[in-house]
Amino acid sequence: MTSSGARSVRTCIGCRERSAPADLLRVVLCGGEAIPDPRGALPGRGAWLHPACLEIAERRKAFTRALRTSQAPSTSALRDYVARMSKSVAMDAGQPELGGLATPQGSTVRDRGIQDAAPMSTQP
Numbered sequence: 001m002t003s004s005g006a007r008s009v010r011t012c013i014g015c016r017e018r019s020a021p022a023d024l025l026r027v028v029l030c031g032g033e034a035i036p037d038p039r040g041a042l043p044g045r046g047a048w049l050h051p052a053c054l055e056i057a058e059r060r061k062a063f064t065r066a067l068r069t070s071q072a073p074s075t076s077a078l079r080d081y082v083a084r085m086s087k088s089v090a091m092d093a094g095q096p097e098l099g100g101l102a103t104p105q106g107s108t109v110r111d112r113g114i115q116d117a118a119p120m121s122t123q124p
């Protein structure tokens, strides 16, 4: 008996907010490394994360817990991926699927949310 009711919502391991999978990045553990799985196609235990919450998750050691590993996994691949993602958002703010990046808590704010957010990622 699996609870299929909650299928469309995932919890971000960084901020603990629940979001639609489209707003979150799936992360899987692969050889001691946390790697991005944007298509959700990789096997294994997955964790869900707002790209913007990567740092929070690392600080909280959320990967260690979520991926059920005894050692903190390397997140360099993940950082690389997120960095590239945020760059493409800065250049092209019209991508609806990346709406969660600027507004980790509100999946309802999409295109407009990105434009309202400061162009720089440094927040006050």
Ligand SMILES: [Zn+2]
Pocket (backbone or CB within 6 Å): 012, 013, 014, 015, 016, 017, 049, 050, 053, 104
């Ligand atoms: Zn989050």
